[in-house]
Each structure stands twice: as structure tokens, then as C-alpha cells.
Amino acid sequence: MRKMQKAGARAKAQGSHGAVQSGSMAGDQQKGEGLGLAGAHRIPLQERKATERRSSKAADTSDMSFEELLELQSRGGPKACKQLAGRSAPKQSPRQPVCVADKHRPLEMSAKVRVPFLRQVVPISKKVARDPRFDDLSGEYNPEIFDKTYQFLNDIRAKEKVLVKKQLKKRRSGEEREKLQQLLRRMEQQETAQQERKQQQEQRLALKQERRALAQQGHRPYFLKKSEQRQLALAEKFKELKRSKKLESFLSRKRRRNAGKDRKHLPLSN
Amino acid sequence: MSGTSPLDPAPSFHSLTPRKTEEEEEEELEETPQEKKLRLAKLYLEQLRQQEEEKAEAREFEEDQVAGRLKEDVLEQRGRLQKSVAKEIQAPAPTDIRVLRGHQLSITCLVITPDDLAIFSAAKDCTIIKWSVETGRKLRVIPRAKKGTQGQPSGHSSHILCMAISSDGKYLASGDRSKLILIWEAQSCQHLYTFTGHRDAVSGLAFRRGTHQLYSTSHDRSVKVWNAAENSYVETLFGHQDAVAALDALSRECCVTAGGRDGTVRVWKIPEESQLVFYGHQGSIDCIHLINEEHMVSGADDGSVALWGLSKKRPLALQREAHGLHGEPGLEQPYWVSSVAALLNTDLVATGSHNACVRLWQCGEGFRQLDPLCDIPLVGFINSLKFSSAGDFLVAGVGQEHRLGRWWRIKEARNSVCIIPLRRAPAAPVAGS
Numbered sequence: 001m002r003k004m005q006k007a008g009a010r011a012k013a014q015g016s017h018g019a020v021q022s023g024s025m026a027g028d029q030q031k032g033e034g035l036g037l038a039g040a041h042r043i044p045l046q047e048r049k050a051t052e053r054r055s056s057k058a059a060d061t062s063d064m065s066f067e068e069l070l071e072l073q074s075r076g077g078p079k080a081c082k083q084l085a086g087r088s089a090p091k092q093s094p095r096q097p098v099c100v101a102d103k104h105r106p107l108e109m110s111a112k113v114r115v116p117f118l119r120q121v122v123p124i125s126k127k128v129a130r131d132p133r134f135d136d137l138s139g140e141y142n143p144e145i146f147d148k149t150y151q152f153l154n155d156i157r158a159k160e161k162v163l164v165k166k167q168l169k170k171r172r173s174g175e176e177r178e179k180l181q182q183l184l185r186r187m188e189q190q191e192t193a194q195q196e197r198k199q200q201q202e203q204r205l206a207l208k209q210e211r212r213a214l215a216q217q218g219h220r221p222y223f224l225k226k227s228e229q230r231q232l233a234l235a236e237k238f239k240e241l242k243r244s245k246k247l248e249s250f251l252s253r254k255r256r257r258n259a260g261k262d263r264k265h266l267p268l269s270n
Numbered sequence: 271m272s273g274t275s276p277l278d279p280a281p282s283f284h285s286l287t288p289r290k291t292e293e294e295e296e297e298e299l300e301e302t303p304q305e306k307k308l309r310l311a312k313l314y315l316e317q318l319r320q321q322e323e324e325k326a327e328a329r330e331f332e333e334d335q336v337a338g339r340l341k342e343d344v345l346e347q348r349g350r351l352q353k354s355v356a357k358e359i360q361a362p363a364p365t366d367i368r369v370l371r372g373h374q375l376s377i378t379c380l381v382i383t384p385d386d387l388a389i390f391s392a393a394k395d396c397t398i399i400k401w402s403v404e405t406g407r408k409l410r411v412i413p414r415a416k417k418g419t420q421g422q423p424s425g426h427s428s429h430i431l432c433m434a435i436s437s438d439g440k441y442l443a444s445g446d447r448s449k450l451i452l453i454w455e456a457q458s459c460q461h462l463y464t465f466t467g468h469r470d471a472v473s474g475l476a477f478r479r480g481t482h483q484l485y486s487t488s489h490d491r492s493v494k495v496w497n498a499a500e501n502s503y504v505e506t507l508f509g510h511q512d513a514v515a516a517l518d519a520l521s522r523e524c525c526v527t528a529g530g531r532d533g534t535v536r537v538w539k540i541p542e543e544s545q546l547v548f549y550g551h552q553g554s555i556d557c558i559h560l561i562n563e564e565h566m567v568s569g570a571d572d573g574s575v576a577l578w579g580l581s582k583k584r585p586l587a588l589q590r591e592a593h594g595l596h597g598e599p600g601l602e603q604p605y606w607v608s609s610v611a612a613l614l615n616t617d618l619v620a621t622g623s624h625n626a627c628v629r630l631w632q633c634g635e636g637f638r639q640l641d642p643l644c645d646i647p648l649v650g651f652i653n654s655l656k657f658s659s660a661g662d663f664l665v666a667g668v669g670q671e672h673r674l675g676r677w678w679r680i681k682e683a684r685n686s687v688c689i690i691p692l693r694r695a696p697a698a699p700v701a702g703s
Contacts (some may be wrong), residue, residue: 106546106583111507111538115491119511 144201161187203236303541315340346615347522347563355616355661356632358694361644370406370687372399376669377685379654381435381442383456386658389665390442390456391687392430394673398444400459401687403663410459424461426452431673432516434475436482441498443484445472451486453498463501467494474517476525485525485538489513493527493538507538509545518560520614526566528558535568535578548578550585553606556674559619561612565637567619573604575621577637587633587640593623608672611655611664618643620664622652624680628666628690646690650683664690 132138164184171177211221224232241247301309322336375394382389388409389401396414401407415425428447435442435456442454451465451472470489477484482499491514495504512532519525523540531554537546553572560566564580575592576585593605605623612619617633619640627645634641646664654667666688670680 104582104584106537106548106580108544108546109509111493111509111543111545114508115511 143197147198147201157187157191161191306541352562353616355613355694356618356630356643358696359618359630359643360693360695361630361646362691362693364647366691367646367648368406368689369684370401370689371684372401372408372411373397373685373687375685376651376671376673377653377667377687378430378669378673379433380656380665380667380687381433382656382658382665383435384437384439384659386660386662389687389689390433390435391654391667392426392433392444393669393685394429394671396426396428396430396446398426398430398433398442398454398459403689406689412454412459426450428471431471431473432475434477434484436477436498437479441477441482441484443475443477443486443498445475445486445488447471449488451475451484451496453484453501463498465496465503467503467506468492470513473514474527476517476519478519478523478525479521483523485517485519487514487517487527493517493525495540505540507540507543507545509536509538509547510534515554515556516558518558518566520560520563522563526558526560528555528568530554530556535566537580546580548583548585550576550578550583550588556606556608557610559610559612561617561619561633561637562615565633567610567612569607569610569621571606573607573623575607575610575619575631575640577619577633577640579637586637589631589640592621593625593627593629596625606672609652609655609667611657613657613661614659616661618657618661620655620657622648622655622666624651624672624678626650628652628655628664648688648690650680650685651678661692663692666690 130137161184164180164187168177168180168184171180207224211223215221238247241250318336318339322333327335370389373391373393373395374397377391377393380389380391382403387403389403390398391401392398398412399408400410402409413425415427417427426444426446426448430444430446433442433444439456441462442456442459443451444454445451445468449466449468449470449472451468452461453463453465454461465484465486468486468488468490469492472486472488474487475484477498482497483504484496484498485493486496487493487510491508491510491512493507493510493514495507496502497504510527510529510532511534513530514527514532515530516528517525524537525540526535526537528535533549533551533555535548535551535555535558537548539545551568551570551572551574553570553574555568555570558566558568561577565586566578567575568578569575569592573591573593573595575589577587579586591604592607595602595604597603605625607621607623609622610619611621617637619631619633620628621631622628626647626649628648629645630643632641632643633639648666648668650668650670651672652666653669653673656665657663658665668683668688669685670683672678
């Protein structure tokens with residue numbers, strides 16, 4: 001049993017069609033230019049199209065200029081003539097975009113594309129993993145709103161702290177005790193950090209309200225400089241230390257650290 | 271004087287004369303499908319003209335005949351020739367149905383020879399029997415071949431799923447589950463060729479009318495084109511996404527396939543190497559038949575029967591549960607439609623299932639409606655239905671099991687070929703007072 005050569009090697013025909021198209025830079029307007037029409041000889045586009053439609057399959061040589069004819073000859077073949085003179089509408093490729101008016105027509109596709117063995121019977125959507133920390137959908141982080149909405153977590157944290165303390169009481173020594181101690185320390189530090197944040201927020205709020213009151217009275221709003229803010233914070237800190245009687249130890253530690261730092265800047269004495 | 275005579279072509283044109291020979295060679299160059307159609311149409315017109323002139327008739331009468339025939343052919347080509355036959359059909363009496371018994375297992379497929387004189391039937395026992403329509407006797411039997419025989423098999427060794435006969439009655443093609451297509455000479459039932467190439471069971475076969483071109487499809491999802499007279503393979507087409515269940519073709523170089531679980535019906539335009547995709551059934555599309563060049567009817571295993579037109583991707587008419595429901599109350603399932611057939615260029619459609627009847631339908635105006643006409647009682651799985659070319663009778667291949675498997679077995683049924691005569695009532699007189 002032998003394999004027959006199919007009558008109509010479409011590839012060849014398409015190839016020649018493509019070659020002519022590329023040569024004349026696909027498009028009717030540019031076709032004129034590609035054919036080397038001299039400026040004076042340029043036939044208006046509508047007229048040219050009309051003549052193309054009216055002409056028979058064989059090339060209508062009466063309309064063409066000498067340059068066009070030379071081009072024809074160089075391209076060669078009746079195929080080239082047909083492209084130029086005969087068909088106005090190229091053969092429709094099976095893969096045409098479907099316009100809305102044709103949406104009731106059956107889909108036309110190529111019959112030579114091999115179909116993969118597995119096909120999707122049920123549409124499966126891939127699960128997209130979202131990180132709420134970096135996702136736009138989570139919105140911007142606003143600490144005040146965050147604290148307000150997640151207030152209930154403070155109770156849970158307190159309960160957990162109590163639990164950890166209980167556990168600590170049970171275990172007197174060993175690795176587990178150390179771990180628990182670390183955990184407890186962490187929790188306490190988190191708590192203090194939260195308290196600090198809260199205090200700062202309150203301060204900022206107070207300042208804001210002051211400013212608003214002044215502005216209402218008629219004064220211009222005054223914004224503190226960074227140095228002034230630091231001074232205020234320092235003053236607050238001193239007050240707090242004095243209240244808790246840790247001022248002396250804090251100051252001595254500060255002096256020691258500063259001394260060490262200053263020693264670095266002194267010239268090296270050999 | 272070296273003056274050029276007025277008859278000589280101008281020097282700028284003289285090199286164009288070789289183009290004339292090129293134009294002659296144009297015919298040898300590859301043609302586009304439209305040009306090929308044009309050339310073939312012209313040939314056909316010439317043939318018609320010659321035929322008519324040979325007859326010893328008056329010239330005017332001859333021209334009328336030619337015009338009439340041409341008109342009919344044009345309508346047939348465009349799929350608009352439709353003779354309203356369905357209204358005149360009368361349901362035959364059960365005693366008129368001739369039952370031809372001879373197969374041992376369920377009949378899977380059958381074909382009628384174009385001259386309506388013989389019927390070929392194939393069954394699950396891997397035999398093919400040629401019956402005579404007039405006498406009802408077996409003319410020939412192609413027995414089962416043993417598996418693993420050396421050389422060319424002169425028979426099938428697995429279930430024969432499909433058969434086709436060429437329109438001149440010369441070649442018979444049969445395809446089976448062992449991926450083979452066997453070509454037989456219809457008259458003598460001599461085995462001629464074997465076509466191998468399919469990678470799974472061959473499920474559909476059809477000859478193109480007026481030619482020896484054979485289209486085949488298989489459970490390997492491909493459609494292959496062969497030439498039976500020249501014993502050659504032409505090409506393969508792809509597109510289906512699941513095993514193909516059936517195939518049919520008329521005189522265009524087009525075939526239509528029923529896609530089974532794929533859920534699509536595809537029309538394959540072979541010269542353009544493209545396919546049209548239609549969808550609309552919910553179940554597995556098991557059978558399909560062309561009514562004319564532009565319309566087809568298909569049946570699915572959810573009991574639905576659909577009429578299709580080539581310009582619309584959804585069915586023109588859809589009849590759900592065409593053969594009713596069966597099962598326990600609350601768990602009812604529709605009867606699977608196991609075969610469909612249509613009388614060429616008319617509006618008569620027949621469908622078969624296993625609810626003990628063959629149902630005849632009438633297609634409405636423009637194939638937009640499907641109305642039931644009558645039922646012909648026939649017990650068993652109607653695995654195959656075929657109308658004769660003149661529309662005189664309908665042949666049904668009946669089995670105890672479905673042609674593709676053994677889901678059910680109807681013990682009361684007989685594995686047989688049933689010839690159902692279709693009588694046409696004369697036109698009813700206009701009702702007077």
C-alpha cells in the first residue's frame with residue numbers, strides 16, 4: 001500500500017502567495033509603492049482596486065506601467081499576475097478571529113493539529129497563594145486601627161502568659177525551663193513594646209489635639225522639630241525614671257557608655 | 271529595413287509570450303479547491319450534455335430534461351432539495367416485517383447495496399452475511415478468521431464495528447476492533463486489500479458518493495482518508511478529543527463524525543484541511559447520519575436526537591428522551607439512542623433504541639422541528655438502521671446486546687436483520703362538506 005501525494009500541495013501555493021505579499025509589503029496602499037510606481041504615475045487607490053476587481057484572472061497589462069510589468073516579469077509566473085490583478089480577497093485562513101455577528105456559526109479550526117492525549121474534562125482552577133502581608137487586598141497598615149480591631153488578642157496573650165508561668169513552676173531545671181523562660185521573657189518584652197507604642201500614639205494624639213485647639217483659637221499650627229521631639233521624650237523618660245527611682249543607675253550606665261565612646265575618639269597615645 | 275511589422279508584438283511585451291505556455295502549465299500546477307470544483311463542475315456539465323444528446327428525443331424536450339436535472343443537482347448540492355415524504359408514510363403491519371435470521375450473535379452494522387437488491391450485515395460473531403432482499407436468503411457468508419493466521423486475513427477476528435459500500439456497488443469496506451479495515455469486492459465477496467494504520471478499533475467508515483475514496487475513523491481519535499481502488503492511504507485529520515463513535519459522508523469531499531464522549535459533532539472539510547465544530551448534546555454522541563449535504567441527524571446516549579445545519583453551531587432541533595425513560599420510579603434513565611437513519615433528501619428520520627420500537631420522525635420546515643410520526647414494534651437493540659435508496663423499505667439490524675458492549679441483554683430479542691416495508695399512502699382527498 002503506497003501513500004499518495006495529495007493533489008494540491010497547498011504549502012507551495014501559500015509560499016508563493018506569501019513571497020509576493022512580503023515583496024510588496026502586504027497592504028494595498030503599500031502595494032503600489034512596492035511595485036515601484038513612479039510618483040507621477042500613481043493611480044488613486046480606489047481606482048486601482050476597482051480595476052483589479054474588473055480584470056480577469058490573467059494579468060490586465062493595459063493598466064500597468066512599464067515598471068510594473070518589469071516587476072511582474074521578474075517575479076515570474078501566472079501566480080504573481082493573479083496576486084496582483086485577480087483576487088481582491090485573499091483565501092480565508094481557517095484561523096480567523098470570530099466577529100460578534102458570526103458567533104452562531106460553528107467554530108472552524110485546522111484539522112492537522114494533533115490533539116494532546118489528555119484533555120481537561122472538568123475545568124480546574126489553580127489555587128493562588130496570597131500572602132496577606134504583601135497583598136494589596138489587605139490594605140495599608142494603620143497601627144491605631146490594627147490595635148483597636150485586634151484588642152481581643154491582649155486577653156489571649158495574658159492567658160497564655162499565665163499558662164507559661166504555671167508551666168515554669170512545674171519544671172524546676174533543664175532545657176525546657178530555659179526555653180520557657182525565654183518564651184516568658186519574649187512575651188513580656190512584646191507586652192512592654194506594645195505599651196510603649198500605645199504611649200507614643202497617645203502622645204501624638206495629645207499633641208494633635210493641642211494643635212487643633214490652638215488653630216481653632218486662631219493661632220497658626222506649630223509643628224515640633226525633631227530635636228524638640230527628642231527633648232520632650234527625654235524629659236518624659238527622666239520623669240518616669242525618677243518616679244520609679246531608677247534614675248541613678250540609668251545615669252551611671254549612660255556615663256560609662258559615653259566615656260567608652262569618647263575614649264575611641266581620643267588620639268592614640270603610644 | 272529593420273522596421274517591425276505591426277503584427278509583431280512590441281519589444282516590451284515580447285518576453286510575455288512565454289507566459290502563455292505558463293498558463294497552460296497552470297493546469298498542471300496545484301489548484302486551489304475552488305478551481306478544482308470549477309473544473310470538475312465543467313466536466314460534469316459536459317458529461318450531462320453528452321448523455322442527453324444521445325437520446326432520440328426532441329431538442330426542446332432534451333433541454334428541459336437537462337435543465338431539470340441540473341436544477342435538482344444544484345439543490346441537492348446546496349442541501350435544499352427536500353421531498354416531503356414523511357406525511358405519506360404509513361406504519362406497516364407487524365406481519366409485513368420480514369425477519370432474516372442467520373447470525374449467532376448481535377448484529378452490529380449493516381449496509382444496503384445501492385441497487386437495493388442485497389444487504390450486507392455484520393455481527394459480533396465476526397461474520398459478514400450477504401442477504402438477498404427479494405428472497406431473504408443468504409447469498410454469501412464471510413466466516414470468522416482465526417486470530418494469528420499468517421498472511422492477509424480473509425476475515426475478521428474481532429467485532430466488526432462498521433461497514434460501508436461504495437455508491438457503484440463495487441467495494442465493501444469493513445472495520446473491526448483489531449484496527450484493520452478490510453476491503454472486499456461486493457459482488458463476489460473476495461477479499462481485496464487490508465488497510466492498516468489506525469491505532470485503535472475502527473468505529474466509522476463511509477465511501478464518498480461517486481468515488482472510491484474511503485473515510486474512516488477510529489477510537490484513536492483520528493479521521494483517515496484512503497483510496498480503495500488504488501489501495502492507498504491519503505491523509506489523516508485530527509481534532510477529536512475522545513474516541514469517535516460514527517462517521518458519514520455524501521458526495522462532497524466532506525465527512526461528518528460523531529464525537530462520543532467528546533460531546534462534539536465535527537464536519538471535516540478535507541480539501542481545505544479544516545473542521546467545523548458543533549456541540550449541543552449532553553451525553554455521548556453515538557450515531558450520526560447525513561440527511562442531505564447541509565443537514566444531519568445525530569443520537570446520543572442521553573436519549574436525545576438532534577438535527578444540525580452547517581451554519582449553526584448548536585442543533586436546529588433537539589428532541590430529548592426520544593425513546594422514553596426506563597428504570598425504577600425515581601431512578602429513571604432515558605433509553606440510549608443506538609442508531610439513526612435518514613432518507614436522503616427528504617424529511618424522514620428513523621431512530622432506534624432498545625425500547626421495543628423503531629420510531630419514525632418528520633423534520634419540520636427548514637429542519638427546525640422534529641415531530642414523531644409513528645412507531646414500528648421491534649424487540650431488541652436496534653444497532654443499525656438503513657433506508658433503501660428508493661425509500662421503499664427500512665432495514666434494521668437487531669441484536670440482544672448493544673453493539674458496543676454488554677450492558678444489557680434482552681433475551682426476548684432475536685439476532686436478525688428486519689426488512690420493514692414503507693408503504694406510501696396516496697394523497698388524501700380534500701375534505702368536503
